[in-house]
Amino acid sequence: xxxxxxxxxxxxxxxxxxxxxxxxxxxxxxxxxxxxxxxxxxxxxxxxxxxxxxxxxxxxxxxxxxxxxxxxxxxxxxxxxxxxxxxxxxxxxxxxxxxxxxxxxxxxxxxxxxxxxxxxxxxxxxxxxxxxxxxxxxxxxxxxxxxxxxxxxxxxxxxxxxxxxxxxxxxxxxxxxxxxxxxxxxxxxxxxxxxxxxxxxxxxxxxxxxxxxxxxxxxxxxxxxxxxxxxxxxxxxxxxxxxxxxxxxxxxxxxxxxxxxxxxxxxxxxxxxxxxxxxxxxxxxxxxxxxxxxxxxxxxxxxxxxxxxxxxxxxxxxxxxxxxxxxxxxxxxxxxxxxxxxxxxxxxxxxxxxxxxxxxxxxxxxxxxxxxxxxxxxxxxxxxxxxxxxxxxxxxxxxxxxxxxxxxxxxxxxxxx
Amino acid sequence: xxxxxxxxxxxxxxxxxxxxxxxxxxxxxxxxxxxxxxxxxxxxxxxxxxxxxxxxxxxxxxxxxxxxxxxxxxxxxxxxxxxxxxxxxxxxxxxxxxxxxxxxxxxxxxxxxxxxxxxxxxxxxxxxxxxxxxxxxxxxxxxxxxxxxxxxxxxxxxxxxxxxxxxxxxxxxxxxxxxxxxxxxxxxxxxxxxxxxxxxxxxxxxxxxxxxxxxxxxxxxxxxxxxxxxxxxxxxxxxxxxxxxxxxxxxxxxxxxxxxxxxxxxxxxxxxxxxxxxxxxxxxxxxxxxxxxxxxxxxxxxxxxxxxxxxxxxxxxxxxxxxxxxxxxxxxxxxxxxxxxxxxxxxxxxxxxxxxxxxxxxxxxxxxxxxxxxxxxxxxxxxxxxxxxxxxxxxxxxxxxxxxxxxxxxxxxxxxxxxxxxxxxxxxxxxxxxxxxxxxxxxxxxxxxxxxxxxxxxxxxxxxxxxxxxxxxxxxxxxxxxxxxxxxxxxxxxxxxxxxxxxxxxxxxxxxxxxxxxxx
Numbered sequence: 001x002x003x004x005x006x007x008x009x010x011x012x013x014x015x016x017x018x019x020x021x022x023x024x025x026x027x028x029x030x031x032x033x034x035x036x037x038x039x040x041x042x043x044x045x046x047x048x049x050x051x052x053x054x055x056x057x058x059x060x061x062x063x064x065x066x067x068x069x070x071x072x073x074x075x076x077x078x079x080x081x082x083x084x085x086x087x088x089x090x091x092x093x094x095x096x097x098x099x100x101x102x103x104x105x106x107x108x109x110x111x112x113x114x115x116x117x118x119x120x121x122x123x124x125x126x127x128x129x130x131x132x133x134x135x136x137x138x139x140x141x142x143x144x145x146x147x148x149x150x151x152x153x154x155x156x157x158x159x160x161x162x163x164x165x166x167x168x169x170x171x172x173x174x175x176x177x178x179x180x181x182x183x184x185x186x187x188x189x190x191x192x193x194x195x196x197x198x199x200x201x202x203x204x205x206x207x208x209x210x211x212x213x214x215x216x217x218x219x220x221x222x223x224x225x226x227x228x229x230x231x232x233x234x235x236x237x238x239x240x241x242x243x244x245x246x247x248x249x250x251x252x253x254x255x256x257x258x259x260x261x262x263x264x265x266x267x268x269x270x271x272x273x274x275x276x277x278x279x280x281x282x283x284x285x286x287x288x289x290x291x292x293x294x295x296x297x298x299x300x301x302x303x304x305x306x307x308x309x310x311x312x313x314x315x316x317x318x319x320x321x322x323x324x325x326x327x328x329x330x331x332x333x334x335x336x337x338x339x340x341x342x343x344x345x346x347x348x349x350x351x352x353x354x355x356x357x358x359x360x361x362x363x364x365x366x367x368x369x370x371x372x373x374x375x376x377x378x379x380x381x382x383x384x385x386x387x388x389x390x391x392x393x394x395x396x397x398x399x400x401x402x403x404x405x406x407x408x409x410x411x412x413x414x415x416x417x
Numbered sequence: 418x419x420x421x422x423x424x425x426x427x428x429x430x431x432x433x434x435x436x437x438x439x440x441x442x443x444x445x446x447x448x449x450x451x452x453x454x455x456x457x458x459x460x461x462x463x464x465x466x467x468x469x470x471x472x473x474x475x476x477x478x479x480x481x482x483x484x485x486x487x488x489x490x491x492x493x494x495x496x497x498x499x500x501x502x503x504x505x506x507x508x509x510x511x512x513x514x515x516x517x518x519x520x521x522x523x524x525x526x527x528x529x530x531x532x533x534x535x536x537x538x539x540x541x542x543x544x545x546x547x548x549x550x551x552x553x554x555x556x557x558x559x560x561x562x563x564x565x566x567x568x569x570x571x572x573x574x575x576x577x578x579x580x581x582x583x584x585x586x587x588x589x590x591x592x593x594x595x596x597x598x599x600x601x602x603x604x605x606x607x608x609x610x611x612x613x614x615x616x617x618x619x620x621x622x623x624x625x626x627x628x629x630x631x632x633x634x635x636x637x638x639x640x641x642x643x644x645x646x647x648x649x650x651x652x653x654x655x656x657x658x659x660x661x662x663x664x665x666x667x668x669x670x671x672x673x674x675x676x677x678x679x680x681x682x683x684x685x686x687x688x689x690x691x692x693x694x695x696x697x698x699x700x701x702x703x704x705x706x707x708x709x710x711x712x713x714x715x716x717x718x719x720x721x722x723x724x725x726x727x728x729x730x731x732x733x734x735x736x737x738x739x740x741x742x743x744x745x746x747x748x749x750x751x752x753x754x755x756x757x758x759x760x761x762x763x764x765x766x767x768x769x770x771x772x773x774x775x776x777x778x779x780x781x782x783x784x785x786x787x788x789x790x791x792x793x794x795x796x797x798x799x800x801x802x803x804x805x806x807x808x809x810x811x812x813x814x815x816x817x818x819x820x821x822x823x824x825x826x827x828x829x830x831x832x833x834x835x836x837x838x839x840x841x842x843x844x845x846x847x848x849x850x851x852x853x854x855x856x857x858x859x860x861x862x863x864x865x866x867x868x869x870x871x872x873x874x875x876x877x878x879x880x881x882x883x884x885x886x887x888x889x890x891x892x893x894x895x896x897x898x899x900x901x902x903x904x905x906x907x908x909x910x911x912x913x914x915x916x917x918x919x920x921x922x923x924x925x926x927x928x929x930x931x932x933x934x935x936x937x
Contacts (some may be wrong), residue, residue, distance in 0.1 A: 232801045269627060287793050288786040295783055298772035305761070305769055305782035306837065307752040365774060 015404025017367060035238050040414055041247070045359060045374045045407070050248070052378060056385035063389060071184070071263035074256060074408020079190065079335060081380030083108065083328035087351040088358070088372040089280040090324035094118035094315045094354050096284075097149060098297040099155035101321050103140075103162030105347035108329030109339075110166040111137050115181035115330050115341030119186055126185045133326050140166065142315070163348065171341045180338025185331075190335035192268040203266035214274075215250035222246045226336060228391035281369040297364030353400070354379050357407040368376020378403070419455030420481075421446040421611050422467075422580060427478035429462055429471060436462045437476070444580070444613060449606055451622040452615050453653050454632035455856030460615050463632070464582060467493040468502050483579065490917070499579030502763055505588055516540040518557050547601055560714075563594030570601065574610075579613040580785045587621060588854060590610045590884065591715035599625050617856070619650040645701040658858050665822040666889035667861065669868040671908075673707035673892055677758075677876040678845045683737030687723040691733060696722045697901040699737070702847055703876035708772045708867060709888035711880045712916045713897035719880045722897070725845045727761035728754040741844060745836040755784060760843035762834055764850035764880070766827075770834045773823040777813065778804040780822055780833050785841045807836035812862060830861025835866065852886060864890060884913045898923035 040293045053069070060068040067073075080207040087104050094101050100151045118124040124132070144162050145154045197204040226242055237245070260266055284290040295303040304310050328347075359373030360367025382403065386396045422444040427761055429437040437459045454460050455801040465471050467480065469489030480487045482498055483519070489495045509518050514864060516536050523584065525535045549558065549567040557568060572579055583602075587595040597690045602612060602625055616622050629641045629648050630782060636657045641647040685696040696718050701708050702753045703764040706771075713719050724731035726739070728751030739748050739757075746757035763769040771780050782789045791798040804818040809893075811832040815825060831851065838846065867890065871877050879885050887894055894911050895906040896919040906920040 038707075091889055153615075228798065232805075234800070285793050286797075288790050288795060289793060291783075291786060291795060295772060298775055299768075301769045303783070305727070305751060307728070307750075307755045307841075308671070308783070309752070365772065386804060 004387040014108075021251040025347075026110050035241060038306055044347075044410060044414075045357065045371060045378070046248075048372055048407075049378050049381070050223050050386075052381055056381065056388075058240070058290055060385065060388055067277070068385065068388070069255075069259065071259045073263075073388070074259045075263050077104055077377075077380055077384055078267050078270045078273070078383060081376060082190070082273050083332050083347065083356055084350050085273050085373060085376045086328045086331070086379060087321075087324055087347065088354045089276055089369060090317075090321035091351045091355045092320050092360060092367055092369055093290075093293055094155075094219045094359070095352075095360045095362070096297045097293050097317045098300065098315055098363060099314065099317070100352065101144075101155065101159045101318065102348050102352075103144065103166060104321065104325040104351055105326075105349075106163045106166035107137060107140050107322060107344075108332060108342035108347055109327040109341070110140070110173070110279050111326040111329040112333030112343050113173045113179070113201040113339045115171045115175060115186075117183070119182055120158070126189075129186065130189070130330065134323050135323040136249065137324070137326020137329070141319040141325075145315040145318025148318060149311045154385070155318075170343075174339060174341050176341060177208075178338045178340045180336075182334060182337055187334050187337060188268060190331045193264045193351050194266040194268060194271060196265055200276055203261040205261065207261040207265045208254075208257045210266060211253050211260075213280045214257075215253045218244055218253070219250055227287055244357050250354060272327075272331075277369065277373055286343075287303065290314075293390060297366075340400075351376075353404045357404060418445045420444070421483060423481040423647075424463070424467065424481075425479045425481070427466055427476055428464065429466055429476040432876075436635050437466070440478075440632060440635070440637050441772070442630050442637065443629075443640070444611060447606065447609055447611055448627040449602060449625050450613050451620060451626035451629045452613060453617075453629055453657055454856055458632045458657070458856075458866075459635040460632060461584070462635075462833065464502060464584065464613075464615070465580070467495065468492055468500060472935075482672055483711050496576060499577060500582065500598040501524075501573040501576055501578045501580070502582040502584065503566075503573060503586065503604075505585045506558050507562075507565050507569055509557045509565055509744060510733050512556055514554045514556055515544070515551060515560075515568055515571075516553035518568055519543060521572075523576065523862065532574065539575065540571075543574055546574060547571045548597070549673055554819070556721050562589045562596070563597065564591065566594075566598060567601070570605075582615070583612060584615045584853075585617065587616065587618060589715075593714075595621065606709070617854070620654050621646055622653065623650060629653060630730075633657060644684065654857055657856075665861070666886075667865045667868055669871070671892055672872075673704040674874070675705055676705075677705045677742060677743070678703045679740045680726065681738045681740075683722065683735075685732035687721075688733050695732065696725055697899070699897075699900060699902050701895055701905075703878055705874045705876060706871050707892045708877045708879060710891035710892055711878065711897055712884060712887050712920075714920060717883060717897045717920070718900035719897050720849055721902075723849055723878075723880060724763075725762055727751065727847065728756075728758060730761075755843070757843045758844035759847070760838040760845070761842055761847045762838050762849060762851060763891070764853060765831055766834050769835075771822050771830060774821060776819045776821050777808065777815065777816040777825075777833050781807055781818075781836045781840055784837050788840060793799045803840060804836075807840070811866065813837055823871050828854075828855040828862070831855055831859070831863060834864075835842060835863075839870075843875065844877065846870060847878040847880065848879045850882065851879065853884070860886075884916055887911075887916075888913070896920060899927045 060066060067136070071091075087108070091101060091104065091350070099122045111133045111401045114136050115129050118129045118132060119126070142188055144158050150156045194206065196206040198203045222242065226237065251393045284293075292313055295306070296313055299309055307329045308375070329344060332343060336343065354376035355367065356362065358367065358371030358373070359380055360371065379400065382400060383396070386399065391399075420443055422439065422442070424442045425435050427440045428435070439460065440463055442450075442452070443461055450929045452460055452463070456924040462471075466476050469491045472490045473488035480489075482500070487495075492558050513521070519540055524534045525539065535555045544551065547570050549564055549571065551564065558564060560568065561604065568936070570581070588597055589916060590598060599621055600835045602614070605612065613624070614626065623643075626648060627643050630642070631638045631641070631653060633656065641652060641656075651749070679702045681700045683696060683699040684694045687695040701709070711723075721731050725735050726748060728773060729735050729749055730751060739746055739759075741758050743893065748757055749758070767773060773783055774781070777901050778801055782800050788793070789796055790805060801818060807813070808815070808818050813836070815826075815829060822830055825833065835851075851863050851867070855863070866876055867879065879890060881889065888908075888911055891911075892908050894906045894908075894916065895902045896906070896916050898920045901923070903923040904916075906915060
């Protein structure tokens with residue numbers, strides 16, 4: 001890069017350098033409250049999740065007299081929501097790229113059915129079934145992504161078609177019947193637990209150790225990135241808020257670890273979820289691939305003129321979504337211990353809702369993996385809590401719908417301020 | 418002449434910024450009053466105060482309109498009083514007809530049923546008034562920008578406007594449409610319509626304005642009276658920037674060296690009208706250290722040519738060859754064009770150039786993410802260093818590189834866009850209308866940057882609608898018309914008249930060809 005420094009600058013040098021209307025008013029050193037107000041969206045959903053959990057803790061205790069956060073229920077929260085979380089990772093990228101995928105529920109069901117046929121009817125071993133299922137998911141994603149990326153057919157339409165097609169194919173493949181049960185090896189995909197290396201006795205120390213290590217890692221990485229931001233003159237979180245937020249996260253992790261230790265330890269799905277979450281957060285925030293996906297969602301034409309191959313990236317996001325839907329489908333099938341024609345019905349709505357509750361913009365270009373995870377947990381905790389309270393499926397749907405609407409209204413309101 | 422509008426000591430404060438500080442403007446009945454000022458000087462804020470977007474009570478000062486104190490609570494109130502603003506971005510619905518647009522929200526209806534005969538009758542009258550010969554049923558989307566502007570004015574007239582405010586009305590118009598619009602303003606003035614015109618184009622201001630109010634940094638600097646001979650471009654510029662500007666273009670030692678890029682026989686078809694070439698057999702060259710201009714009216718194919726050259730970003734069936742540094746290069750995709758050392762800075766920085774919601778740092782690295790990453794993993798510290806370096810080099814005025822681009826002024830946005838493409842380390846830069854919609858001070862800075870780039874031995878191609886700018890900056894000027902290069906002038910021989918006559922001659926030749934074809 002040749003130097004463009006020392007460019008002679010004429011008239012503009014004088015007073016216009018001051019702040020213009022609405023330009024750059026944020027400066028370091030404002031009060032914590034003001035900061036919190038400006039970044040309400042960032043914290044709002046985390047606070048909402050905490051509030052919802054607290055709400056159910058109180059209500060479940062008062063009405064049924066049990067602890068909402070008992071070890072078994074916490075384990076259940078992971079088992080029940082793993083599929084939403086896993087698919088939300090892919091859906092976030094799809095939505096950030098400016099698209100939508102309505103087919104994920106049907107694709108999950110179809111791949112679950114394929115896995116069932118391979119395992120139960122054809123006796124394939126699990127180490128062959130899982131890769132085969134993921135490949136099928138990838139091919140389905142590619143088939144849909146091809147029309148969306150290279151033929152510019154709206155994703156809403158392509159995946160609506162996919163939703164119908166793969167639901168139909170699931171019915172056809174299963175012949176309208178359930179297929180099951182599965183051998184233990186396949187079931188362990190969902191209901192298995194990580195063995196405790198510290199010995200088989202309770203409590204499960206591994207769960208506790210892992211949680212503590214993770215909590216320390218979060219604190220360490222938070223401190224490091226905050227120091228880096230400050231060094232680069234970026235607006236950093238005020239110290240108090242930083243410590244409270246990270247403190248809550250760390251405490252929640254240790255708490256969950258401690259509870260899991262009191263039951264059967266870390267569920268296998270929690271491991272897959274955690275690994276995938278870290279992987280996708282890294283991909284979204286720290287790689288050129290992720291940056292480019294945000295760019296095509298933020299301004300497609302500008303991204304193209306910047307030399308970004310938008311078609312290929314769009315294609316990739318759908319292939320990726322297919323693979324994750326396949327994984328989720330196999331986990332759900334393993335958990336139910338049978339492949340059913342109705343499996344995965346309405347999953348797409350839970351997943352899309354989770355991503356939007358988590359703050360992604362329906363116009364594309366913005367949204368975070370962490371947000372999508374929090375959104376998924378909000379949906380999951382509500383599902384679980386309302387079921388424990390015995391609230392009918394009718395009211396559950398109404399409440400979930402209203403929460404989605406409220407979250408997005410909150411978002412829009414925040415931006416319009 | 419009586420005073421129609423008086424804005425007395427208007428002040429408006431936003432959190433942390435005093436956008437208007439004791440601004441006073443007086444508009445007389447039946448005059449054309451121009452308001453000039455750099456971007457960010459407060460013109461738009463002032464108009465928002467006047468039209469009630471910022472309602473009474475959110476500002477200090479008094480507005481008197483037609484002899485009464487006005488306390489507008491919203492646009493509805495100001496329109497009811499007869500104040501109509503036509504914004505830079507036109508507010509028309511492209512799929513609706515001219516008549517439907519004119520009476521949108523003000524339908525000629527009885528009990529909710531539209532009286533089409535009355536609607537068309539009134540529309541015809543209004544169109545005659547603004548000199549637009551089009552059928553009232555024609556969809557607005559089929560009209561050019563110039564004609565759409567006239568529809569907007571007709572719409573304003575349909576509301577019995579007493580004060581017409583035009584915000585940068587000619588920004589998107591080509592030369593002859595601009596002239597027509599200005600003529601119309603003068604005609605409306607003769608009919609007694611008072612108007613306020615906000616414009617950067619000082620020659621236009623000089624042509625039509627009776628009086629000029631200059632605003633700088635949110636305060637009134639001066640009110641100049643054309644009839645007293647006070648309105649000259651130099652005087653306005655001096656008041657706008659707060660200093661004399663003897664030289665509107667920075668000095669440069671012109672030192673073109675060997676040929677850097679050579680384009681031969683470049684042609685391209687319109688993606689929707691494939692019957693003939695839209696860009697026709699263009700050949701040209703740029704030397705190292707040279708600034709070459711491409712003059713031409715809007716619609717002459719300048720942008721289409723540049724974008725077809727830059728990775729086939731426009732057009733179909735593209736033919737021709739490009740040599741950079743003596744070697745034939747492949748520019749068939751944007752990454753390849755960038756790799757070959759070519760960069761194109763778009764004229765439409767908001768739609769095609771920047772991701773407005775992202776911060777400066779993300780925008781600058783976007784076209785060269787490899788330069789701030791290792792095996793696909795971003796190095797954020799390096800990315801921030803790069804952005805900070807450009808912020809300093811380009812003098813991007815903002816507290817830090819984490820500001821979202823949407824909040825920057827036009828000039829600063831343009832600098833961010835330039836930085837993005839400079840970070841791809843191009844040898845040849847094609848700058849498409851690099852100073853459109855930015856203020857005088859920022860223009861001067863952009864010119865300085867262009868000179869610097871040429872001094873570094875790069876080739877700079879400048880596309881512009883503003884001929885004085887081309888004449889002031891370029892070593893050579895190519896003239897484009899009807900998709901072809903119709904002339905080449907050196908700095909010494911070029912003049913506005915020569916450029917225009919080349920363009921006109923080509924238009925006439927084309928019409929001749931079409932007539933011949935029509936007559937078989």
